[in-house]
Amino acid sequence: MAEFLITTVGLSEWLAWTVTAVIAAVLVLNVIAGGALVFIWAERKIAGRIQDRLGPTRTGGRFGWLQSLADGLKLLAKEDLMPEGADGMLFRLAPYVSFCASFCAFIALPFAFDFIGCRLNVGVFFVVAVLGLEVFGVILAGYASASKWSLFGAMREAAQVVSYEVPLGMCVVVPVMLAGSMDMVTIAEKQAGWFTNWYLFHDPFTFVIFWVYVTCAVASVNRAPFDLAEAESELVAGFHTEYSGLRWSYFFMAEYGSMFLVSAMAAVLFMGGWNGPIPVASLLGLSEGTGDTANYFVRLLGMFNLLGKATLGVLVMMWVRWTLPRLRIDQVMTTCLKYCTPIAAAMFAGAMLWQLFLPGGLVPGLDRPAGEIREGWLEGPGGRGAAAPAASDEKVAQVISSQVNP
Amino acid sequence: MAQLIDDDPRIIEFDVRTDEMLVNMGPQHPSTHGVLRLVLRTDGEVVSEVEPHIGYLHRCAEKIGENLTHRQWIPYTDRMDYLAAMNMNLGWALAVEKLMKYEVSEKARHLRVLIAELNRIASHLVGMGAYGLDLGTFSPFLYAFREREKILDLFEEACGARLTYSYITVGGLTADLPPGWLQKCEAFLDQFEPIIKEYHALLTTNAIFVKRTANIGVMSRELAIEYGCSGPVLRGSGVDQDMRRDGEAIYTAMYDGYAFEVAVMKDGHYPRDHEYPPVPADAVLGDCWHRFFVRMLEVVQSMDLVRQAIDRYSACKGTIGEPLKLTEKMPAGDAYLETEAPKGQMGFYLVSDGSAIPWRVRARSSSFSNLAVAPELCRGCLIADVPAIVGSLDIVMGEIDR
Numbered sequence: 047m048a049e050f051l052i053t054t055v056g057l058s059e060w061l062a063w064t065v066t067a068v069i070a071a072v073l074v075l076n077v078i079a080g081g082a083l084v085f086i087w088a089e090r091k092i093a094g095r096i097q098d099r100l101g102p103t104r105t106g107g108r109f110g111w112l113q114s115l116a117d118g119l120k121l122l123a124k125e126d127l128m129p130e131g132a133d134g135m136l137f138r139l140a141p142y143v144s145f146c147a148s149f150c151a152f153i154a155l156p157f158a159f160d161f162i163g164c165r166l167n168v169g170v171f172f173v174v175a176v177l178g179l180e181v182f183g184v185i186l187a188g189y190a191s192a193s194k195w196s197l198f199g200a201m202r203e204a205a206q207v208v209s210y211e212v213p214l215g216m217c218v219v220v221p222v223m224l225a226g227s228m229d230m231v232t233i234a235e236k237q238a239g240w241f242t243n244w245y246l247f248h249d250p251f252t253f254v255i256f257w258v259y260v261t262c263a264v265a266s267v268n269r270a271p272f273d274l275a276e277a278e279s280e281l282v283a284g285f286h287t288e289y290s291g292l293r294w295s296y297f298f299m300a301e302y303g304s305m306f307l308v309s310a311m312a313a314v315l316f317m318g319g320w321n322g323p324i325p326v327a328s329l330l331g332l333s334e335g336t337g338d339t340a341n342y343f344v345r346l347l348g349m350f351n352l353l354g355k356a357t358l359g360v361l362v363m364m365w366v367r368w369t370l371p372r373l374r375i376d377q378v379m380t381t382c383l384k385y386c387t388p389i390a391a392a393m394f395a396g397a398m399l400w401q402l403f404l405p406g407g408l409v410p411g412l413d414r415p416a417g418e419i420r421e422g423w424l425e426g427p428g429g430r431g432a433a434a435p436a437a438s439d440e441k442v443a444q445v446i447s448s449q450v451n452p
Numbered sequence: 453m454a455q456l457i458d459d460d461p462r463i464i465e466f467d468v469r470t471d472e473m474l475v476n477m478g479p480q481h482p483s484t485h486g487v488l489r490l491v492l493r494t495d496g497e498v499v500s501e502v503e504p505h506i507g508y509l510h511r512c513a514e515k516i517g518e519n520l521t522h523r524q525w526i527p528y529t530d531r532m533d534y535l536a537a538m539n540m541n542l543g544w545a546l547a548v549e550k551l552m553k554y555e556v557s558e559k560a561r562h563l564r565v566l567i568a569e570l571n572r573i574a575s576h577l578v579g580m581g582a583y584g585l586d587l588g589t590f591s592p593f594l595y596a597f598r599e600r601e602k603i604l605d606l607f608e609e610a611c612g613a614r615l616t617y618s619y620i621t622v623g624g625l626t627a628d629l630p631p632g633w634l635q636k637c638e639a640f641l642d643q644f645e646p647i648i649k650e651y652h653a654l655l656t657t658n659a660i661f662v663k664r665t666a667n668i669g670v671m672s673r674e675l676a677i678e679y680g681c682s683g684p685v686l687r688g689s690g691v692d693q694d695m696r697r698d699g700e701a702i703y704t705a706m707y708d709g710y711a712f713e714v715a716v717m718k719d720g721h722y723p724r725d726h727e728y729p730p731v732p733a734d735a736v737l738g739d740c741w742h743r744f745f746v747r748m749l750e751v752v753q754s755m756d757l758v759r760q761a762i763d764r765y766s767a768c769k770g771t772i773g774e775p776l777k778l779t780e781k782m783p784a785g786d787a788y789l790e791t792e793a794p795k796g797q798m799g800f801y802l803v804s805d806g807s808a809i810p811w812r813v814r815a816r817s818s819s820f821s822n823l824a825v826a827p828e829l830c831r832g833c834l835i836a837d838v839p840a841i842v843g844s845l846d847i848v849m850g851e852i853d854r
Contacts, residue, residue: 097594194475198497198835270588271660279483279586280836371660372588374836375497 070163074152082302086114089364096368124291131192132288140190141289141296144183148303151176155310156231158320158348169230170222173311174215177266180304181207184275184285187297191288199284202375203268203275209382210265216390217259220252220397221245221315234319241323246316249404251396256316258390260359263308265378267301270367274375302360309359310352317355320348472500479508483586483839486849488823492838499838502830504823509853517813522548522802523622523778525813530616532798532815533851535578538571538607539793540851541620547800548622550702551787554776559768560624561706566761567610567620569754570637573644574603575794576684576747576754579846583744584655586843587664592654599647602640609633623776634762641755648751656748657729665741666734669829669841673738679828680821683796684750685845687716688743695792703791710760715749717742722749740844747846750794779808786812795819795846815854819847 051062087102090113094101106112128137153163154172166172181203188200224245225233237244245252265272276284286297313319326347373381475492478484487508493501513532517525522544529540542564549556556564581596604614610629611619619626655661671681676689686693694714696707713723717737722728728749735741782804790799796818803812822845829841 093590097591098598099594194473202497273588274836277588277836279588279839282481368589368591369654370589371584371655371658371664372836373660374664374834376834377663 074163078303081306082299083114085302092364093368121291121295126291129192129288133190136186136190140183140187141293144180144300145296147179148300151307157352158345161349168228170228188285193288195281196285196287199275199281207266210262213386213390214262214266216394217255220255230314234314237318238321239325244318249400251393255393258386267304267308269363271370271373272378305360310356312359313352313355320352322351488849497834499833502827506852509849513854514813521778521808526621527618533848536571536575536794537617538567542568543791543798544800545620545622547787547789550789551782556624557773560772562761562765564620569757572754572794573751574600576751579747583843586839599644621775624773628772652729662732666732667736668740668837670736671738679825682818684746685822688746689738690717692716695790695797712753712757715746715753740840743844781808817851819851823847
């Protein structure tokens with residue numbers, strides 16, 4: 047994009063890069079904002095259906111599809127209240143911190159092979175780290191609100207999110223280890239082909255750790271049954287008790303943004319990213335080599351794949367939220383420290399040993415076809431890792447030798 | 453000492469000083485069931501003391517009762533336990549009838565049982581749904597309200613009101629049932645019976661629900677009796693008492709010939725417990741789970757009673773008779789009667805000087821005693837347990853504050 051602007055349009059270099067960055071930022075921002083609108087509407091409809099009622103039906107004609115937009119307008123028009131004893135600057139800052147953390151993490155999220163804000167060689171690390179910043183917004187909000195309930199919510203959030211990042215990190219490391227790269231594009235690209243190539247089905251350990259990841263992800267974005275930070279029956283509304291109007295809606299958008307993000311992360315790390323369960327594109331003979339239009343089509347298809355998987359994850363979170371009661375804070379911590387962390391650690395070790403002793407899978411003949419892995423493309427900005435590419439080289443060698451010496 | 457700690461930062465680092473914090477839970481808190489105010493003394497998440505403050509819904513109901521005739525006060529009883537207004541009507545009507553030594557017709561008696569038990573189901577449904585809300589799950593609340601709406605529809609058809617019925621009144625009931633009502637009621641019961649399984653799946657046996665309620669707020673038998681608890685709260689602690697069986701003759705006579713078993717754990721078993729999910733291993737008699745479960749059992753028990761009442765009512769010939777006149781004079785004297793309302797034993801006391809207007813009216817609220825035990829139960833629990841415990845007591849502020 048930037049090269050195109052420099053060479054064809056003739057912009058100066060810094061201007062070209064700025065324009066590129068602005069376009070990417072606007073696109074990603076719209077994905078979040080539009081996504082939040084759709085998800086809020088979906089949540090209301092799903093909650094309605096689960097609870098044997100209709101949900102919104104009137105705003106915007108059928109299905110109430112304009113409901114979240116109308117809510118957004120209402121929030122814009124509402125007065126931004128601030129409690130008397132509040133710490134003004136921090137109170138105003140907190141929603142932006144939360145929202146920015148959620149938004150920034152999208153930069154490194156690949157929607158398709160090169161539909162990505164910025165391809166980072168430490169993408170996974172970046173996303174997990176930046177998503178962790180969201181907790182600062184919540185703590186600031188709780189502290190600055192001058193409300194005891196908000197403070198409780200903030201402290202809970204701090205304890206919970208910091209704890210859950212430990213098992214979450216362990217879960218995230220497993221696909222990184224299998225792919226030999228922290229680059230999310232590489233990780234997803236390595237799972238190309240049939241759905242059996244997904245890391246979810248790579249070995250029993252990754253299958254188990256996927257569910258640990260789901261649990262930790264739900265907990266780290268504060269969704270029920272781990273929504274202790276806002277626990278409306280205990281803490282009124284938790285950390286955002288004192289917020290109203292647009293500032294409140296930033297917290298709301300951040301929540302939905304993070305929900306979408308952890309689901310998309312699950313899709314990229316465990317479910318093949320933009321690679322669908324059936325390699326439709328390669329079955330149709332479409333691949334990156336067949337021309338620009340085909341290329342674009344393949345990526346568009348991939349993007350819908352990823353969005354579909356991420357949406358599925360979000361829908362599951364909604365389903366869980368409207369079904370289960372809330373855990374207590376000590377039970378949340380017990381779940382994390384006594385169950386999730388040891389299980390994640392054991393599965394991590396298991397996946398590591400599997401990689402060491404059975405790099406080709408249980409049945410050597412069924413390992414992933416070497417042709418699906420586009421070797422040259424794996425050379426992301428970060429270069430290649432050590433263990434996994436070696437393994438795949440070995441496999442290539444095996445395949446070649448089996449063809450040469452039948 | 454405090455000065456020393458403040459001066460020396462190293463001491464603070466190695467020994468983090470924590471302070472107690474007073475938190476107001478209510479009167480505008482989402483899970484205090486109305487306008488109850490709880491002052492929590494907390495240290496972090498641990499609650500060391502809970503002090504309930506009541507009176508936000510005080511409406512001088514008793515004083516008003518001393519200026520109205522007995523029948524005129526019926527609508528004020530509606531507004532006490534507004535979730536079980538029929539049972540409130542019944543309690544007052546029976547107390548006045550006890551003083552007047554009046555006996556209602558056979559048909560009216562069965563109709564009263566029918567209506568009161570149906571209202572008990574509605575009340576327990578709210579208790580169950582709201583308890584789900586207290587624990588952070590929203591859906592059971594709407595499932596409960598969906599069924600409650602159907603009961604309210606039935607009530608509306610019978611007496612024209614959905615919440616404050618004034619249906620049962622001194623000397624009988626204001627009107628007989630409209631034609632076709634019994635069929636509708638039976639259809640509702642048939643439709644409702646399998647739905648109870650849903651509630652058990654969503655709440656009673658849900659692992660998180662059990663974790664949040666089992667062994668929380670354990671109330672011993674002795675404690676329950678000491679504080680004068682009654683109703684499901686008392687039976688949840690294993691005390692076998694139910695006014696419908698153990699009450700005064702004028703009240704128990706209403707249930708003559710009805711077969712029902714008090715929902716209380718005896719020898720480690722609940723009546724007919726093979727039909728329901730087993731008691732979870734963590735649950736201790738007297739904890740929140742048992743109080744909740746007793747209510748769920750009473751829903752089934754009340755359904756049985758309603759079915760029996762429908763049979764008996766339709767077997768009765770004649771009419772339900774007319775209620776007493778508004779200005780019917782009462783004999784001088786006093787009477788006190790406790791009835792088994794859904795929340796517990798509801799007592800009404802009245803003193804008459806011989807006119808139609810009582811000289812003194814007093815209501816004994818079960819929720820009041822049930823709430824009084826909350827500070828004992830909440831000592832040392834976590835903040836999240838406070839709604840769980842208070843919710844399991846199933847209080848109604850309208851009845852406490854009157």
